Amino acid sequence: MVYVPALSRNFHRTGLHACPCGYFGSPADTCTCTPHQIQRYRSKLSGPLLDRIDIHIEVPKVDYQTLMDTGPNESSETIRERVNRVHALQMQRYKRESFSTNATMHPKAIRRYCQLTKPSRELLAQSFDTLGLSARAHDRILKVARTIADLEGAERIDTPHIAEAIQYRSLDRKYWDSLG
Template sequence: MSDEPQFHLGCSLHACPCGFLGDHQQDCTCSTSDIKRYRKRISGPLLDRIDIYVHVSRLDYSEMTNTIPSESSAIISQRVAMAREIQYARLSKYNIFCNAHMGHKHIKSACRMTNGAQTILEQAFSKMNLSARGYDRILKVARTIADLAQAEELTELHIAEAVHFRNNMQENY
């Protein structure tokens, strides 16, 4: 187990005080200073412990009533179960069972990257001013994305997707 306590937090946060920044149907009425002040209310160390940020846009009526079938829960569940088996096989020798529980030493051995993936991660590290914790969290998410794709090595796509999920709260949507 890693030294850090593990827990799952599901939370919702608007991008600005009025809640309409990035909305395609209603304009945001907040000033830049309002948005900065609002976002500063959230502790940086707390944000650093969140693995995935996802901006969810409001659905249009047509999206809510769409009858085109999407991927079924059963198929998604099978993919997740396969990824969990991959993680278990890779990590059970350390007495841990999923990527979220990896410590830095586990990450070094489990997260082999292509040269391109390393370049993208290095650029993200600098541009996003990541902490060591943030760096590790991106790699854990990238490793999970790669496991879902049944890929042994982290590629540019896996790192880029993980970086995308680690949205910098200081940027606008």
């Protein structure tokens, strides 16, 4: 599921399904839509619009037992501390810039602040060609990878950071290209 602000009445405020019934690609439920219905539904969300969304992730249906699991979870306070630490790091890094976060970097700043290791550069180049990514998607991947690296305290963006950021961009390719 992808969060998309209310684009039209056909899209849910809390997310976007891959088809009108919401079950296309679900391992637990069966999609009842025809290929034509799915294609018509998907055509309402263009590639250029998807390019403007930083992260696309699939959120599978959660079964009741998993929902009720009371195992150890990371506390909200721990998560808040990590987010605040990374936010402070970005504020410091960009204190002389016209922006203050990775998400708001412009293309020239991306080239300056998103330094890649050689293997991560090669992975991004290969993914760019294989997935047919746009220039906008490329820059969004770099911004997300910079944030992932910041969360790990890494100075440079390495292969695992790029790989994770690419995974967050693959939902549109998985569903929107599957009917061809």
